Amino acid sequence: MDFTPLSNALTAKSYDKVADICDELMLKAAAEGVPFQDEWPYAIHLLGHIYVNDVNSARFLWKSIPSTIKEGQQEVAAAWNIGQKLWTHDYSGVHEAVRHFDWSEQTRPLVAAFTEVYSQRIFRLLLSAYSTVSIQDTALFLGMNEDDATKYVVGQGWILDSASQMLTVKKQAVAVERKLDSDKLQRLTEYVFYLEH
Known part of the structure; x- marks a missing residue:
């Protein structure tokens, strides 16, 4: 074969x-x-x-x-x-x-x-599911030891509360790119012109 x-x-x-x-x-x-x-x-x-x-x-x-x-x-x-x-x-x-x-x-x-x-898939899941999560749970989800998991997520902008051993999840901004369609702009212009006259 x-x-x-x-x-x-x-x-x-x-x-x-x-x-x-x-x-x-x-x-x-x-x-x-x-x-x-x-x-x-x-x-x-x-x-x-x-x-x-x-x-x-x-x-x-x-x-x-x-x-x-x-x-x-x-x-x-x-x-x-x-x-x-x-x-x-x-x-x-x-x-x-x-x-x-x-x-x-x-x-x-x-x-x-x-x-x-x-x-990466699990990290995105954590981002969408939690606002705060324990270091222990984060390490389990990511398959890392607690120190490595903490370093990884803190490097992604999460905030560590050492006293409670909790991490505050930093939601990543979603960039939305909006493109202006010239046909839509033309129709909008014609519609506004029609309403004004």
């Missing part, structure tokens, strides 16, 4: 394309009747769905993986462990699942990229 498109996406760090490429290759192999299960990169396929936060597809893929592969390939089970933590919204468990497995050289960059994207 030719995995060149997948290899190219991984080399180019186009991790957002990995799941789609794997899905297409799997469908093509199935349609052509090509046996692929023993050589299929299930861990990468699962991680591709996880990277784009498509836990439903990862779950369905997991269900379709033969039990011999689930039991025989630890990295596949480790990838699904991340998916399970995402499925149950176990934010700190996601970080634990990533850290507690020795990822292969092939999957390590994809896992690292996922971790970065996931941390």
